[in-house]
Amino acid sequence: MSADASGLKPAVIVAEKLVQTISSGGEQIAILDGLSLSIAAGETVAIVGASGSGKTTLLSLLAGLDSPTSGSIMLAGQPLSSLDEDGRAALRAGRVGFVFQSFQLLAGLTALENVMLPAELAGRADAEKLARDTLAKVGLEARTGHYPYQLSGGEQQRVAIARAFAAQPEILFADEPTGNLDAATGTKIVDLLFQLNRDRGATLVLVTHDMTLAARCGRVLRLNAGRFDD
Amino acid sequence: MTERRPSALRFAFLRLRRGWTSGELRVLVLALAIAAAAAIAVGLFTDRVRLALESGAGEQLGADAVISGRDPLPDAQMTALRETGLRIVSVTSFPSVVARVDGEETQLATIKGVDAGYPLRGKLLLAREPFGATEIAPPQPALGEVWVDLRLWTTLGLSLGSKLQVGTSELEVTRIVAEEPGRSGGFGDLAPNLIVNAAALPATGLLGPGSRLQISLQLGGTRAQLATAEAIELPPGFRYTTPENAQPQVRNSMDRARSFLNIAVLATILLSAAAVALSARQYSQRLRDEVALLKVLGARRAFIRRVLVLQVLLLGLIAGGLGAAVGVGGQAVLANLAAPVLKIVLPPPGWLPLPAVLGLVLLMLAGFALPPVLASVESAPVRVFQRAADRESRGIWGIAAAVVAIAALLWLQAGSLKLASFVFGGALLTAGVLALFAWLLVRGLAGIRSRGGIAWRFGLGNIARRKAAAVAQIVALGIALMALLLVTVVRQDLLATWQGKLPLDTPNQFLIGILPDQVAPLQAFFKARGVAELKPQPMVRARLSALRGTEVNAESFEDPETRRWINREFNLSWTSSFGDDNEFVEGKPWGGEARGKPWLAVDDYAVERLKLKLGDTLTLDLAGTPITLEVRAVRKIKWDSFKPNFFLVTPPGVLDADGLNPPLQWIASFYLPREQRGLLRELIREFPNVTALDLDAALNQVRGIVDRIVGALEFIFLFTLLAGLVVMMAVIEGSRADRVRETGVLRALGASRRVIRQGLIAEYAVLGGLAGAVAAFAAQALAWALAVGVLELPYGPRPLLWLIGTLAGCAIVTLAGWFSLRKMLNTSPRTVLAGGAA
Structure with a gap:
């Protein structure tokens, strides 16, 4: 079973026959059960499904954070299986952005330093300028020197979004980006996410429970027991 | 767009700037600084003494x-x-x-x-x-x-x-x-x-x-x-x-003092190392999330490794600097304590020990901090989603690094493999015994837990729940408190016991240099003043010329102490009645019937030095005349009777036989009450050549010197106590997140701040009390072994020591626990609902 991009743009993410099993109490449990997909550049895709359906596992495999039990993944034209952990990290640096449910800001760094981080890791000399510009875009130019604990939940997620976009990535992965926010703030954050994505022309893959959010994406993939529903 | 490599150093700095506020890093730096301070204080001080001895020797x-x-x-x-x-x-x-x-x-x-x-x-x-x-x-x-x-x-x-x-x-x-x-x-x-x-x-x-x-x-x-x-x-x-071979006493005393100080420093270093290892492990746990995120954002392992190594080195620099500052102050305290004893002008401190201490800090970091911290590099990026995704490794390497570091630290600081292995073995044994005792006590708490209010149950429940942590804290603090108890309370106690054992009329004055024709007038002088009956003993000097029929000199013996003894002249005496301070181990005391017989009753010191047994012969050169004597008895002398005694004693009529005219003088001891000191002045006037040695004054002077050395030791043991407290703080940091969450839950359930505070106090008071009791037990056991085995003093249980130990432990640990966790009391119940940690 596969989900295909409909446009003519080249695919930036291609997964073939992905299987991910874990052993639990001596038993092998399949989290992902031989699914395939292809996502074109600039596409916005929502992956939805019940808790435990394998959404987050799929996301971590597509981003190269983990290796599948079997199957292959191409990310930005590179087969992930040919890369070791450092190689996959180098591939992500500057080309892949992330937004997490729990923000995942480094407590020891200011908002600016957090946002600079991916660009710095990608070796960009203009990391600070990029970070300041992006923080201005999310409306936090006045809070650059603040530490995460000095920011509200919504502000923290805006910093996280700025961080995800600052290095101008080709692909953005978002895991329940509104999961830790109230409805009003969540809506604002989603608007911001889509607006930035439009401006930058990045590919967006997001995992969510929220069907309203999923509906804003160009394509919705439903995961059920490790497979896509038709 | 220009490219450049991300700067690991910049990131290490960034991390430290805020990461510094995390408790475990502060504990790590504190532990390193304490070890460095103790090592620098002792290193600089002993180096100053060495410089003084070398430069100004001429x-x-x-x-x-x-x-x-x-x-x-x-x-x-x-x-x-x-x-x-x-x-x-x-x-x-x-x-x-x-x-x-x-x-x-x-x-x-x-x-x-x-x-x-x-x-x-x-x-x-x-x-x-x-x-x-x-x-x-x-x-x-x-x-x-x-x-x-x-x-x-x-x-x-x-x-x-x-x-x-x-x-x-x-x-x-x-x-x-x-x-x-x-x-x-x-x-x-x-x-x-x-x-x-x-x-x-x-x-x-x-x-x-x-x-x-x-x-x-x-x-x-x-x-x-x-x-x-x-x-x-x-x-x-x-x-x-x-000048090179002068001042052997200063050198010997310094060597001995340095050994004692080094043992104290070693104890400090070992405890600090434990605190470093504990806090580095906790820090590493916390780092795992961050490392995973950095990997997600594109950081490679080599970069992360560089950042972490640089970070640890920066921490080492901070700790080393802090330790150096405190250590330089500390050596001044040591020098002040020792100056009156050494009676030498110490040159200003040099720089020589500083690189050694930097080495010490690096070694502690490499052995105890880096392995756990670097282990976090293995944290999987997928950890940002699933915490269970961690790969645990480096366990063996971490342990190996710690063992190598401990061995190297001991060797570096002790300077000798023997002392190092002795200290390490002793430390392991002590820690083992203390741990067993502490574990039994902690288990015993279950019985008293149910009695008391909610705060008491909550506090004791915390100890019972974290048994391993409680035992670790009790052992670390117990060792430090034991060291302090030994040099303070136990030493005074042993001294008092020994003094208490001496009869009131124990001689406190020695008379030496009494000429033969002064013996009777001197006895009359004392009798006339009603002081004490004076029983002078004769003393002649002789030189050993042959042993068991073979000619010998100092070079005939391997043992340096025997050589020194042989090089001096022997003091001999004669008697037909031995005092009760002479215990006969072999042979029997002789009486008047032995007069003129060439017999010798030797002390066990002479037996040990010359490997003597009954029947052996010694030929002595008595002012040019050889005289051969046979060993007939071996005595053990109680020197603390303060009566004149001799290693070698013959019957009368041997050393003073007709035809022998060795230079002869008499010596005597007597008790002079304080108020009759004026008698000594009369004595000098009438018998100017007789020298009176005031034992009280001499003992006081010796005691003054010992007090100074013990003062120096006490000072370094304070660092040991601090190191013990830092171990406790490291354990506290390890449980902080749990405690904050629990406090939040308790507060949400309606517990008042007062109840939580009382629970905290109960927990640390009991923990400290147990550590103090364990320390008192260990100190008491050591004191007993010392008293009965070495000093031959009767020694029973000392309830006061137990009380002092327990109360001191209670007070110190409650204060330290309170200091570490006071902010936690302000945890709002909201933190529980927000699911976060303060």
């Missing part, structure tokens, strides 16, 4: 070389010495009791008769008032004048122009000796000093037979001249001393 000897002996150098050697062209200044010194002519107080002093030109090297500085302006001394004091040192000046309450009774002479005090080369004789140099013109000595009547003369010839000249002088073969009993 001046401290007062000459380029010295030939010394108990008699004047025989003519042949004296002539040879003069032919070398060296400058020679003779100094005659001996102990005698002196007194102010118009006062009651007497004092044993070293009297120094000097030739013109004393000293040959260095400066003799005199003053007109204590600590007043100094001037360089004239070549020697005028006849009828005496220069006294500050101690004699103070003890006897002297002033310029005071008359001092020295033997039968009355000499006028004209100056205070402010600084004198060669007066830095170390711990053994107890008596105050006075300097007179050598030509004034005969008139004092103190130079008769029996006086304990030390005649030193100070030599000054070129290397070639000195080499010629050194080649002159000296008769037995004479010694050629150069």
Whole structure:
């Protein structure tokens, strides 16, 4: 079973026959059960499904954070299986952005330093300028020197979004980006996410429970027991 | 767009700037700083002493070389010495009791008769008032004048122009000796000093037979001249001393003191290492999330590794700097404590120990901090979603690094493999026993947990729930408290026990140098004043010439102590009735029937040195006449009876047989009540050659010295206690997140701040009390072993020690626990609902 991009743009993410099993109490449990997909550049895709359906596992495999039990993944034209952990990290640096449910800001760094981080890791000399510009875009130019604990939940997620976009990535992965926010703030954050994505022309893959959010994406993939529903 | 490598150093700095506020890093730095401070304090201090001994040794000897002996150098050697062209200044010194002519107080002093030109090297500085302006001394004091040192000046309450009774002479005090080369004789140099013109000595009547003369010839000249002088073969009993081999006492005492201090430093380092390992492990746990996120954002492992190594090095630098600052202050405290004992001017601290301490810090980091911190590099990126995704590794490497580091630290600090393994073995054993005891106590808490209010149950519940952590804290604090208890309470206690065992009339005065024809008049003198019945004992000097029929000299023996003993003359005595301070181990005491028999009753010291057994023969040279004696008995002497005793004793009629005329003197001891001290002044007047040694004063002086050394030790053990507290803080940091969450839950459930505070106090008071009890138990066990096994003192349980230990532990640990966790009390119940940690 596969989900295909409909446009003519080249695919930036291609997964073939992905299987991910874990052993639990001596038993092998399949989290992902031989699914395939292809996502074109600039596409916005929502992956939805019940808790435990394998959404987050799929996301971590597509981003190269983990290796599948079997199957292959191409990310930005590179087969992930040919890369070791450092190689996959180098591939992500500057080309892949992330937004997490729990923000995942480094407590020891200011908002600016957090946002600079991916660009710095990608070796960009203009990391600070990029970070300041992006923080201005999310409306936090006045809070650059603040530490995460000095920011509200919504502000923290805006910093996280700025961080995800600052290095101008080709692909953005978002895991329940509104999961830790109230409805009003969540809506604002989603608007911001889509607006930035439009401006930058990045590919967006997001995992969510929220069907309203999923509906804003160009394509919705439903995961059920490790497979896509038709 | 330009590219550049991300800067690991910049990131390490960034991380530390805020990461510094995380408790575990503060604990890590504190632990390193404490270890560094203790090591630097002791390192700098011992280095200063070494520098003082090396640089100023020539001046401290007062000459380029010295030939010394108990008699004047025989003519042949004296002539040879003069032919070398060296400058020679003779100094005659001996102990005698002196007194102010118009006062009651007497004092044993070293009297120094000097030739013109004393000293040959260095400066003799005199003053007109204590600590007043100094001037360089004239070549020697005028006849009828005496220069006294500050101690004699103070003890006897002297002033310029005071008359001092020295033997039968009355000499006028004209100056205070402010600084004198060669007066830095170390711990053994107890008596105050006075300097007179050598030509004034005969008139004092103190130079008769029996006086304990030390005649030193100070030599000054070129290397070639000195080499010629050194080649002159000296008769037995004479010694050629150069600045290099001078001051063996200071060196020996320093070596011993350094060993003690190093043990204290080692204990501090081991405890600090435990705290470093604990906090680095906690830090590493916290780092895992961050490392995973960095990997997600594109960081490679090499970069993360660089960041972490740099971060740990930066922490090391901070800790090293902090430790150095405290350590430099600490060495000044040590130097102040030791200065009066060492009696040498210490040069300013050098830099030599600092690289060693930097090495120590790096070693601690490499062994205990880096392995757990670097283990976090293995954290999987998918951890940002699933915490369980971690790969645990490096366990073996971490342990191996710690073991190598411990071995290297011990070796570095102890300087000898033997001491290092001794300390490590001792530490392991102590920790093991303490851990077992602590575990039993912690288990025993279950019984009393249900009794008491909610705070009490909550506090004790915390201990019971974290049993391993509680045991670790009790052991770490127990070791530190035990060390402190040993040097403070237990030492005083043992001393008091020993003193309490001595009868009230234990002799406190020794008389030496009594001439044979003075024995009866002296006894009459004492009887007339109703003091005590004086029982003088004869003493002759002899030299060992053959053992079991074979000729021997010092070189015949391997053991250095035996060599030293053989080199000196033996003191022998005779008796037909042994006191009850002589316990016969082999053979039987003899009575009058043994008169004239060539028998010998030896002390177990002689047995040990010469490997003697019953039936062995010793041939002694008694003023030129050989006399062979057979070992008939072995005695164990109780020296703390303070009565004259001798290693070698014969029956009467052997050493004093007709035809033998060895130089003979008598010695005696007696008890003189304080209020009758005036008698000593009369004694000097009537028997000027007899020297009275005041044991009380000598004991006080020794005690003063011991107090100083123990003070230094106590000071370093304070660092050990701090290290123990840091281990406790490390454990607290490990449980902080849990505690914050629990406090939030309790607060949400309606517990008042007061209840939580009381629970915290209950927990740490009990923990501290247990640590104190464990420490008291261990200190008591050691004291008992020492008292019964070594000192042969009766020693029972000391409830007061247990009480002091428990209360001290309680107070210290409650304060430290409170200090570490006070902020936690303010945890809002909201934190629980928000799902976060403060």
